[in-house]
Amino acid sequence: MAAAEAAIRAVVDGLGGIHILVNNAGITRDNLLFKMTEQDWDLVMGVHLKGPFNMTKAAQKHFVEQKYGKILNLSSVSALGNRGQANYSAAKMGVRGFTRTLGIELGPFGINANAIAPGFIATEMTDATAARLKMDVEEFRKLNADHNPVRRVGFPEDIAAAAAFLCSDEASYITGQTLYVDGGAKLG
Numbered sequence: 001m002a003a004a005e006a007a008i009r010a011v012v013d014g015l016g017g018i019h020i021l022v023n024n025a026g027i028t029r030d031n032l033l034f035k036m037t038e039q040d041w042d043l044v045m046g047v048h049l050k051g052p053f054n055m056t057k058a059a060q061k062h063f064v065e066q067k068y069g070k071i072l073n074l075s076s077v078s079a080l081g082n083r084g085q086a087n088y089s090a091a092k093m094g095v096r097g098f099t100r101t102l103g104i105e106l107g108p109f110g111i112n113a114n115a116i117a118p119g120f121i122a123t124e125m126t127d128a129t130a131a132r133l134k135m136d137v138e139e140f141r142k143l144n145a146d147h148n149p150v151r152r153v154g155f156p157e158d159i160a161a162a163a164a165f166l167c168s169d170e171a172s173y174i175t176g177q178t179l180y181v182d183g184g185a186k187l188g
């Protein structure tokens, strides 16, 4: 909590205020349940749930005072269930509940809280998954693209565009929502 408060304080002091908080940090520690260690469960919960809790708690003080703030959390399509990701899936569904609750509690103070649930996005995280599965990165991306309704993988720009909108004043009547940016991956 102290580190989160110091980080937010540094932003407020250095930039003269804080308007947007994006809880983006993430890790995976995938394994089938019977092989998953307690340490890997705790680590994933800590980064995806306790981290956003600490950061949001530290930021909301400033947001409430100024009656303005945008919070964006990163969930995942894995929240809907994914083999080998009991820890990550539970954490990402937790992010969804956390976001809805922030919407309810902070709405009266001019603060919007939303989440994005990305599908397969080409980043170091999915490259690491390819390595773990002993697959070539391009082969892994193609496999995912071939199974996606829009026949491509996602890119960080796809998430950035949705994030920019959800953190804009044009989205001020949207709160507590989780937007799936996944090329329709979980449609059917």
Ligand SMILES: NC(=O)c1ccc[n+]([C@@H]2O[C@H](COP(=O)([O-])OP(=O)(O)OC[C@H]3O[C@@H](n4cnc5c(N)ncnc54)[C@H](O)[C@@H]3O)[C@@H](O)[C@H]2O)c1
Pocket: 023, 024, 025, 026, 027, 047, 051, 074, 075, 076, 077, 117, 118, 119, 120, 121, 122, 123, 124, 125, 126
């Ligand atoms: N890439 C995908 O397909 C995908 C899909 C769904 C959701 N997500 C989510 O999107 C977010 C970004 O993922 P990404 O694909 O860019 O992953 P990434 O591995 O490329 O980047 C994650 C970043 O989080 C940072 N990080 C990890 N633990 C941290 C900690 N304890 N404190 C501070 N920083 C920490 C890492 O240093 C890294 O810069 C994550 O929350 C991830 O779970 C990604």
